């Protein structure tokens with residue numbers, strides 16, 4: 117550590133300096149300073165900075181694409197914390213997602229590098245995988261778990277204010293104590309992980325509303341469960357987009373998608389005028405630059421989106437009619453379809469639209485990339501289409517919109533959705549303009 121020198125004075129002894137630095141800080145921060153001050157001790161002790169760890173999890177039924185959105189909110193909290201202390205975000209392992217239903221493949225404790233490019237994430241905020249946390253922090257213990265919840269009384273007088281308070285737990289606690297008084301529960305499938313303390317926090321507001329509390333406690337590792345209760349600090353702003361841009365898909369998945377584009381859709385970055393850089397911080401493409409491959413990209417969200425007979429989701433026949441008229445309008449011969457439809461529906465699709473193209477993984481590919489990776493490959497191919505049409509209010513479609521915004525497509529080719537067969541107004545998705 118370079119001792120800060122006061123101008124005109126000889127450097128005071130190091131110990132005095134540490135004491136001075138400590139005195140100027142609130143108690144818990146003083147402890148951290150003392151850690152940093154260990155530079156005067158043997159080198160080994162000083163090697164690892166004593167950083168604090170933020171962990172989080174999301175309500176189990178939430179899907180992959182909403183979870184990607186929660187990451188953006190938590191990242192802005194980390195940015196706020198970093199203004200005061202050294203924190204690192206521990207990436208919550210993927211798994212046990214309701215929609216990942218492919219049988220016989222291991223879909224639990226999946227590290228982030230299987231889906232995202234972790235060095236790219238690191239250019240935005242400090243992140244580590246969960247297994248690195250285990251190694252670095254000294255074991256499977258989380259000092260403090262906070263279960264986030266809303267306020268039992270709702271909004272008082274209907275006026276919105278940002279607030280956070282420790283409160284009794286509203287829902288039944290999903291953690292229970294073992295015979296050593298450690299808390300056991302779902303820690304991303306790591307059964308040996310324990311919580312030392314669990315409490316419930318009622319929260320109303322954006323992610324950074326919790327920062328003062330985190331800076332005021334001594335727990336070195338803190339997990340926020342049900343982190344989707346935090347809202348965006350600033351949805352759609354520069355900070356939002358920086359984090360979103362840093363969420364680069366893992367290269368092996370992009371390569372599979374690109375090979376599929378080349379082999380089946382006559383689409384390459386060069387022909388499509390796609391300007392792509394491996395380094396997201398160097399990418400800033402003017403909207404309208406990318407023209408996309410010679411195909412229509414369509415995301416047809418089915419399953420739970422049709423069970424409720426929602427009126428903003430079309431029948432298969434309705435979707436095919438829309439696809440046919442778009443192919444004609446944009447003079448395209450091919451359509452790439454991403455869908456979670458059941459076999460019966462995809463057969464109907466194939467019958468009505470024999471020329472359609474899908475990414476259909478064989479068993480080896482499915483085992484290798486998993487349901488999450490296959491969904492990313494679908495999204496990547498849709499993101500490179502000349503024209504994209506998605507499903508109303510599907511976060512899967514929203515993530516494709518953002519990807520196309522980053523790639524520099526004309527918004528007219530992106531913010532489109534299918535209309536329900538009987539839908540009268542059919543409002544189209546909002547253009548969330550990228551901010552650099």
Ligand SMILES: Nc1nc2c(ncn2[C@@H]2O[C@H](COP(=O)(O)OP(=O)(O)OP(=O)(O)O)[C@@H](O)[C@H]2O)c(=O)[nH]1
Nearest residue numbers: 179180181182215454455456490491494510511512
């Ligand atoms: N491969 C693939 N999977 C899909 C597609 N559409 C939906 N899925 C799967 O179904 C899931 C979508 O449902 P959810 O789990 O509810 O969550 P979500 O990802 O937040 O997205 P939405 O429900 O669409 O808002 C995705 O995460 C995928 O696993 C698709 O076009 N291709």
Ligand SMILES: *[C@@H]1O[C@H](CO)[C@@H](O)[C@H](O)[C@H]1NC(C)=O
Nearest residue numbers: 142327328329330331332333
């Ligand atoms: C910080 O902690 C102290 C002691 O627990 C408490 O009295 C104080 O209200 C806390 N301040 C904030 C901002 O949370």
Ligand SMILES: *[C@@H]1O[C@H](CO)[C@@H](O)[C@H](O)[C@H]1NC(C)=O
Nearest residue numbers: 381382383384386387388410
């Ligand atoms: C592929 O696209 C190029 C133009 O970008 C075109 O000249 C060529 O004929 C296309 N090939 C096929 C097989 O469609």
Ligand SMILES: [Mg+2]
Nearest residue numbers: 178179182511
């Ligand atoms: Mg969903």
